[in-house]
Amino acid sequence: MRNKLILAFLIVAMLIGIVGTSGVLVLRWVNRNTKQIYNDNLKSVEDILLIKENVSGIKSNIEIMIHEKDKTKIEEETKNINDMIEKSTSYISDYQKMQMTLEEEQFWLEFKNDLGIYTQKKQEIIDDINSNMLDEAQQKYLEIQSIEENMGNIFNKIIQINLNSAQVANKNIDSILLRTSNIIIILSSTFFICVILLGVFMSNYVNKLLKKIRDYAERIASFDFSTPIIIETKDEFGQTASDLNKAQENLNKLLKKTLKALKI
Numbered sequence: 001m002r003n004k005l006i007l008a009f010l011i012v013a014m015l016i017g018i019v020g021t022s023g024v025l026v027l028r029w030v031n032r033n034t035k036q037i038y039n040d041n042l043k044s045v046e047d048i049l050l051i052k053e054n055v056s057g058i059k060s061n062i063e064i065m066i067h068e069k070d071k072t073k074i075e076e077e078t079k080n081i082n083d084m085i086e087k088s089t090s091y092i093s094d095y096q097k098m099q100m101t102l103e104e105e106q107f108w109l110e111f112k113n114d115l116g117i118y119t120q121k122k123q124e125i126i127d128d129i130n131s132n133m134l135d136e137a138q139q140k141y142l143e144i145q146s147i148e149e150n151m152g153n154i155f156n157k158i159i160q161i162n163l164n165s166a167q168v169a170n171k172n173i174d175s176i177l178l179r180t181s182n183i184i185i186i187l188s189s190t191f192f193i194c195v196i197l198l199g200v201f202m203s204n205y206v207n208k209l210l211k212k213i214r215d216y217a218e219r220i221a222s223f224d225f226s227t228p229i230i231i232e233t234k235d236e237f238g239q240t241a242s243d244l245n246k247a248q249e250n251l252n253k254l255l256k257k258t259l260k261a262l263k264i
Contacts, residue, residue: 011194011198016191018187018191042162042166043094043098044095044098044100044158044162045159045162045163047091047092047094047095047098048095048155048158048159048162049155049159050087050088050091051088051091051092051095051155052151052152052155054084054085054087054088054091055088055118055148055151055152056148056152057080057084058081058084058085058122059144059145059148061077061080061081061084062077062081062122062125062126062141062144063141064077065077065078065125065126065129065137066125066129066134066137066138066141074129074130078126081122081126085119095108096108101161101165103161104158104161104162107154107157107158107161108154108158110154111151111154111155111158114147114150114151114154115151117147118144118147118148118151121140121143121144121147122144124140125137125140125141125144128140209231209233209237212229212230212231212241213229213231213237213240213241213244215229216229216241216244220248225248225251225252225255226252228245228248228249229241229244229245229248
């Protein structure tokens with residue numbers, strides 16, 4: 001009987017473990033995909049926005065330098081441009097380490113090509129301003145506007161690609177969570193029913209054996225030593241029944257000897 005109870009508890013523990021393990025695995029999967037959304041999509045969008053902001057800032061500073069007569073302020077704006085270029089270089093380096101889709105890579109190559117031209121033109125404008133060649137600087141400034149506009153369009157396309165990827169990944173997470181929730185509900189309901197059935201089975205099993213022992217005790221109390229108790233299980237109940245039958249047999253023999261002695 002003890003082995004059966006241990007087995008029953010082990011089954012219950014196993015069922016609970018299955019549900020718990022399923023939940024843990026799903027949570028790990030969600031955590032991994034959530035990090036992927038941030039690292040591959042949202043962080044990419046953040047870097048692109050910062051690069052875009054710096055490109056716009058560089059353009060604004062160049063425009064200020066073209067119309068500025070004070071050399072000190074021109075030098076200050078040049079320093080600001082160099083600072084933004086340094087930051088953009090860092091953002092570009094971080095972005096290129098991230099995983100890109102094929103479409104995203106194509107737009108990124110186009111951006112880098114425009115960036116090379118933009119950087120060259122920007123330096124030529126600064127050189128013209130420092131050489132007081134303002135007409136040439138103004139003309140080149142007008143030329144880079146179309147390049148800056150095209151880079152802005154590329155930025156928007158890359159951002160949209162990453163937002164779409166994040167949206168798809170989020171839908172996948174929602175789908176997996178819903179499916180897993182349904183599975184856990186089904187498993188929990190199934191396990192609950194199994195536990196109830198197991199409990200009913202164990203209860204009926206014990207009650208059936210206890211009834212046999214009770215009936216046997218009532219026969220013994222009525223001095224009926226003729227009918228042994230029949231429990232053929234190999235657990236504690238079966239051992240108890242065997243011991244009781246031996247006791248009954250010994251009592252029966254003792255009773256016969258006593259009756260025989262009294263007749264003499």
